[in-house]
Amino acid sequence: MTALVRRSIPTASPGSVDRAMRALDLQGVRRGKAVRTTVPGKDGRRAGDLLNRDFTAPAPNRTWVMDFTYVRTWQGFVYVAFVLDVFAHKIVAWNATTTKAVELVDVPVRIALWQRDRDGHPVVPGELIGHADAGSQYTSIAFTDHLAAEGIRPSIGTVADAYDNTLMECVIGLYKTECIRTTVFGDGPYKNIADVEYATAGWVDWYNDRRLHSTLGHLTPVEYETAHYAALNPEPQPV
Secondary structure (H helix, E strand, C coil): CCCCCCCCCCCCCHHHHHHHHHHCCCCCCCCCCCCCCCCECCCCCCCCCCCCCCCCCCCCCCEEEEEEEEEEECCEEEEEEEEEECCCCEEEEEEEECCCCCHHHHHHHHHHHHHHHHCCCCCCCCCCEEEECCECCCCCHHHHHHHHHHCCEEEECCCCCHHHHHHHHHHHHHHHHHHHCCCCCCCCCCCCHHHHHHHHHHHHHHHHHCCCEHHHCCECHHHHHHHHHHHHCCCCCCC
């Protein structure tokens, strides 16, 4: 009878990994602690959740998710709001301000609508869902009136539930980890809003045009979206 011998495969201990990284002058990027930015409106009235945690879309301009985060600077907090198209996970607009007034979240929607129209793919009234959390900015009368005027269907997740806007939460986590907590896109520390805007512009350009996404078949958001429109309008072939 032949005896079976089980070999143990050596694994690197956390300490040895840390020493190897120090020897190579490498440092891991860590996610920081979250700070509450979502403050629900006092009247409690808001649109229902039209997504039900389904963050997929059959085409661009069908579902946009929206949220904002904060960045510490020497001059105080800077708030950065994003609009993300669910289809290709493309950031279609962003905006940075030093206050959490409704303009923080309304301006990027206006930019996104303008950019889509400029690119030849305008939003069709009634087709687009605009999904956000229950923050007072997204449930304000001014913001909801603007969505209605543009034919965008509002969708609001439940209070204190990150899963109801998990895609946007994930992208903001990437932004904080890859952009704000590194010196890749800007020399730290951040002194003012101009520093934050400079770093954010570089990161968004990289995220959309050069960052490969496994959920998109290792394409960039721009490549994935371009391929979609190319399939809809194939070039004529020679006879």
